[in-house]
Amino acid sequence: xxxxxxxxxxxxxxxxxxxxxxxxxxxxxxxxxxxxxxxxxxxxxxxxxxxxxxxxxxxxxxxxxxxxxxxxxxxxxxxxxxxxxxxxxxxxxxxxxxxxxxxxxxxxxxxxxxxxxxxxxxxxxxxxxxxxxxxxxxxxxxxxxxxxxxxxxxxxxxxxxxxxxxxxxxxxxxxxxxxxxxxxxxxxxxxxxxxxxxxxx
Amino acid sequence: xxxxxxxxxxxxxxxxxxxxxxxxxxxxxxxxxxxxxxxxxxxxxxxxxxxxxxxxxxxxxxxxxxxxxxxxxxxxxxxxxxxxxxxxxxxxxxxxxxxxxxxxxxxxxxxxxxxxx
Numbered sequence: 001x002x003x004x005x006x007x008x009x010x011x012x013x014x015x016x017x018x019x020x021x022x023x024x025x026x027x028x029x030x031x032x033x034x035x036x037x038x039x040x041x042x043x044x045x046x047x048x049x050x051x052x053x054x055x056x057x058x059x060x061x062x063x064x065x066x067x068x069x070x071x072x073x074x075x076x077x078x079x080x081x082x083x084x085x086x087x088x089x090x091x092x093x094x095x096x097x098x099x100x101x102x103x104x105x106x107x108x109x110x111x112x113x114x115x116x117x118x119x120x121x122x123x124x125x126x127x128x129x130x131x132x133x134x135x136x137x138x139x140x141x142x143x144x145x146x147x148x149x150x151x152x153x154x155x156x157x158x159x160x161x162x163x164x165x166x167x168x169x170x171x172x173x174x175x176x177x178x179x180x181x182x183x184x185x186x187x188x189x190x191x192x193x194x195x196x197x198x199x200x201x
Numbered sequence: 202x203x204x205x206x207x208x209x210x211x212x213x214x215x216x217x218x219x220x221x222x223x224x225x226x227x228x229x230x231x232x233x234x235x236x237x238x239x240x241x242x243x244x245x246x247x248x249x250x251x252x253x254x255x256x257x258x259x260x261x262x263x264x265x266x267x268x269x270x271x272x273x274x275x276x277x278x279x280x281x282x283x284x285x286x287x288x289x290x291x292x293x294x295x296x297x298x299x300x301x302x303x304x305x306x307x308x309x310x311x312x313x314x315x316x317x318x
Binding site: 038047051052 | 208209210211212213215216217218219220221222225226228229230232233234236237240241245
């Protein structure tokens with residue numbers, strides 16, 4: 001699922017498309033098209049992580065927009081080869097999420113429905129929405145670091161060494177956090193097995 | 202454990218379908234362009250002019266002009282090396298005949314030496 005973006009993370013991709021770092025340099029040189037391509041690549045990932053970590057759509061949008069704004073402002077000072085652009089962005093997103101959680105008093109799930117995927121039947125969409133809601137509720141019950149690690153590993157599908165770089169911890173610590181997080185998620189979701197129909201694969 | 206992994210994967214897969222709202226993408230691009238405009242206004246972005254080869258190509262009439270110039274050069278070189286039969290030999294024109302080419306052909310060097318003595 002991430003193969004296209006995985007290839008584009010470095011200076012150039014296998015398919016010849018410019019990598020994130022090359023695009024960031026072009027953006028700093030005034031290339032407007034580079035901004036659009038980077039937004040298409042990195043914006044959804046920033047938003048997805050913020051959404052799953054915060055569980056609130058409006059806050060996730062604010063965090064993703066602010067993270068991308070920091071990327072635009074930082075572009076002229078970017079030192080090539082220091083890190084992946086996506087790693088830098090994920091780190092900013094997680095820090096901004098922590099700031100949001102410090103500011104708010106209560107955790108709540110937003111009532112705004114998930115965007116509809118018209119290619120699926122109404123029943124399939126309802127079941128998927130129920131699964132996402134259940135997963136989000138279970139994620140929100142996890143300790144903060146476990147939730148971050150599980151989201152990066154199993155929803156963003158990042159490799160453990162990159163997660164370790166983003167969270168500034170060891171690979172072993174990432175493995176421990178994700179293992180404990182998955183056990184807790186399994187327990188929380190087990191009770192809703194019939195309702196969510198997750199044995200149909 | 203394997204069953205639990207599969208069950209969880211169903212949830213994770215559902216969560217990966219989260220699309221980013223188009224309005225958010227538009228705001229991100231707008232921010233980016235504003236940052237670029239601000240830097241350009243502050244003189245931090247210098248528009249890059251065409252390079253020396255691009256300028257030369259433009260002066261010669263673009264790629265079409267460059268192609269015509271290259272063809273003319275190649276044709277001239279070929280005519281110089283292997284002139285057609287109806288044209289005079291350019292080497293003959295420059296240097297003349299073998300006889301004409303002798304610098305002291307019509308001069309008696311021995312007579313000159315005698316006069317000096």
